[in-house]
Amino acid sequence: MIIPMARVVIVGHKRHLDATLQLVQRLACVHLANATEAFPGLAAYIPTAEQAETEELAYLLARLDALLALAPAPSPTPTERTAVWETEHLAQELRRDLERHAPILEALAQRRQALRNEAEVLPGYAATLTKLMRLTPILTDLTRYETVALLIHRRYRDVIPHLAEEMRRIAGERCELVADEVDADHIGALLVFPREASGPVQALLGRSQVSQITLPETLRGVPFPEAVAHIREQLRRIPEELKAIEAELARQTARHRPRWLAARAAVLRRLEQLRARSQLGETEHTFVLVGWIPRRDLPRLRAALEAEFPHGPAIEEIPTDPATMLKAPVLLENPRPAQPFQFLVQLLALPVYGTLDPTALMALFMPLFFGLMLGDVGYGLLILLIALVARTRMRASGGLRSLLDFLAMGGAWSILWGFVFGEFFGNLGHALGLHPLWRERADPEALAPLLLFTIGLGAAHVGLGLVLGVWQAWRGRHLGEFYERAGMLVGLCGLFLLIGVIARRLPAGWITPGLAVLLIGLALLIRGMGRLGLIMAPIELLSAFGNVLSYLRLAAIGLASVYLALVGNTLAGRLGSVGLGVLVAALFHSLNLAMGAFSPTIHALRLHYVEFFSKFYEQGGEPFRPYGAA
Amino acid sequence: MEIGLLAIGAGLAVGLTALGTGMAQSRIGAAGVGAMAEMPELTGRVILLVAIPETMVILGFAVAAMILLLLGGG
Structure with missing residues (x-):
């Protein structure tokens, strides 16, 4: 449920500002709001x-x-x-x-950083210098000469004669360029030239865009063998x-x-x-703090303020109209079993204040749908066990814990549905004397009843969403939405009556009442939508019907899981070797288990987000962030 | 022969809608993951958007079931 909020204002002398902010921070129960928005004439602090x-x-x-x-x-x-x-x-x-x-x-x-850098670059220098060392025997007295080492990709070897020619033009016969292959891809080149020609040679190298091997500062001028050592x-x-x-x-x-x-x-x-001050308002001598507080915490804040400042800042509740209440921050609180589902609701978006919190309903339906899709005692037991162990071992918290809690509940429901369908790792239950309480899903005869059952479940779930939507629209006096949702609900009833007659599940006499109910539904929809409704009403009704059909996935996902288990069991049985059979069966069931934990979760979530929530859920609430809780 | 054609029809009903769903989901999924990387708070909405085209394959499954159950006499 959404915790009821009150909007309060605290007004006090500026000399109490620091102490008041500290006190409110310590209590961590007030969500600060902009004071100037609450009192438009007030100057911002x-x-x-x-x-x-x-x-x-x-x-x-x-x-x-x-x-x-x-x-x-x-x-x-x-x-x-x-x-x-x-x-x-x-x-x-x-x-x-x-x-x-x-x-x-x-x-x-x-x-430490310098050493790490050296550890990174020095091996490269050592390798290159070792390769170039083969070129050094020709070098004799280098005191008046400068040496530059180059590494040139074989692709650009044509640059070497060009460099040699240009260097002779710069330094005459007093320069030398030797080149040799150092590996499959590179040619090493050593340039020796008089120190006074350094400038023009460097300019030449810059123009030629060849990569020089620049030694670290400490090794400049050191002969190659010494440098390598x-x-x-x-x-x-x-x-x-x-x-x-x-x-x-x-x-x-x-x-x-x-x-x-x-x-x-x-x-x-x-x-x-300090940052909280930007939310405040002020007059010449006073500060004004406005915030939202859970109504149950209001007496605590009042008492703390009175105790700390007997003649200090005053606190008052601000009377708030329904339109402003919609902007109140949202704090969800639910009974412990439903708490994991708060995370899943928030994953979409928080509800607007004053509307319905669907957490409890999600806690009921989501594991039920999960269990119905998986519907196997063996898989259910394993998922329940894995979720419980992971929850304890990993000391999970937050979203992961919520998901594990959900999986544990889903696993439990899966065991129940497993007894309904008589499944234990597919058809292995037969050998253990497990018989379905209702129908075995792998049985072709069971397909039609199973599909009908899931459509019935979908109709009930979507219908419940619409009933909640109608109630919510009525409560908020949103007449347009009220007629739309009521029209959709009535229209769906009419549509199902007609389908019942066409499928010969209802007597032919029901066609007239069915048609009448459908027309009433369409009329209500058009009333809610206005002129646009003449075109949109039938489309909306069909879309709602599509929402109900979407629940067929409860059967479809389940059937895929059953058949994969059956394939695994059959294949394992035909291998002729017990060891190999067990291995193949374990492989199939592991795959099915992994898919069985993932796929039903996503589909159950989707059925809620798309099919169920779209009928009543008003998202977009601002989360309650109490000042001092960070 | 007739049963074979019915089976092919049912297969096409599921297969073609699955292809359509896959194509739609691939585009939505790619964009959705990009959006989630920028704003993780959009996770729920991305799941919702990725899940929307699945209705196609479920309707394909419904049509396949109808072909097999109503026409095939199963």
Whole structure:
């Protein structure tokens, strides 16, 4: 159900603003609303004085987050009493703390990054230099010469004679270019030229767009063999040094983490207080806070305010018209078994305040549909077991927990429907003496009753949606919607009466009442839709009929599952080897189980979202986000 | 022969509608996954949109069942 809300206003002197915001934050039960929208003549509170503090805290928060991310958090992370940061000078204190301790960590992190970069690039240098070393014996005294190493893809080998010619033009006979294949794809080239020709040669290389092998700063001018040996030595040392740095980083962050985590929480709280001010209104001496609160929490807030400020800010409930109430934030609360389905409702969108919360109905129908589609004692047991074990082992929370809870309920319903259809891993139940309470789905004789049953179930589900829609439209005084939904409901009844007569399930005499009911339904639909209804009413009615037929998937998905199980069992039985048979059967049933958990979930969800909800559900509610709960 | 034709008709009713559904879902699904990557809160609506064309194959299944049950005398 949607928890009833009240709109309240808190008015007080500005000297109480900070304390009031702290108190409301602590209680975490008020969803702040824009005060100037509630009281149009009121001036918006402009937090000029707090601007600098907000920016400072946002910067410190980013720096804290960066520091905390330097080393992985130990588990469990110890926490420190947050009271140490409950100070008016939080920003200054924290800045001082960070300036004292952060540079050590940042230096370590920089060194770690540099080492990681070296570990990444140095092997490439070593490999290339080793290849180029074959070219170096021709080099003698290099003190007055500069050397440039090039790696050229074989595809561009034509550039080498061109380079040699251009270099001779620049440096005459005092230059040398030697080239040789270094691997299947590349040609290594070594350019030796006088230092004074460095500028023109570099310009030439830039124009030619060949890739130079630039050595790290420390290795510039070092002969190749020495450079390679140096790189290898460096690569050998890097893991050890990295390990030492990681350990030191972990030690340092472990020392500061509890304090910084507490600081982070305090900064977030303070930032929330500062940012809340943008929702307020003000006069010269007072502030005005407007918010939505669950009605049940109103006395608690009132009592807390009175206790903290005997002569301070006053709280009043604002009388709110129905149109404004539609904008109230939505807080859903349901009995425990229905709670997993809140997640599935919210996955689509929250209902508008004051309309119906379909969670409880979803909790009833969704596992039922799931079970009907799967309808097998064996699969149901396995899904129930897997869901329960996963729920306990994985300590699942949030959406995953909701899905596991749903699967457990679906598994239980599947066991029940499995007894109805007499299925245990397909037809294996026969061997165990399991007989269907109603019909066996694999039996061709069962097809027609099964299809009729699912259509009947669909008609009841869609009909229920329409009844809820009619009631909701009546309650909200939306006459157009009321006539539309009522017309659709009546029209569907007429349509089914006529189909019953045509299919000879009803006496021929029912054709006149059926036709009359259908026409009344169409008339109501046209009344609700206006002139457009003359064209749209029959289309809408057919679309609703299509919605009912859509429930045939309950039978279709189930049949696919049964036949896959039967194929697995039959194939396994014909293999002639017990071991191989068990293996093949296990393979088929595993596949069927995986599909049996996934497909019915999606289809049951779709039947709710598309067929059921479209008849009454008004989506678009704003979630209730109490100030202080973040 | 007649039973064979009925079976082919039923198969076509399911097969062609399944193809249509698949083609529609492939386009909606691709766009939907893109939208979900940008805005995860759209997950529910994307599931809904992807699921809408399935009605075609279900109606195909209904037609196939009618062919087999009403005309085939099953």
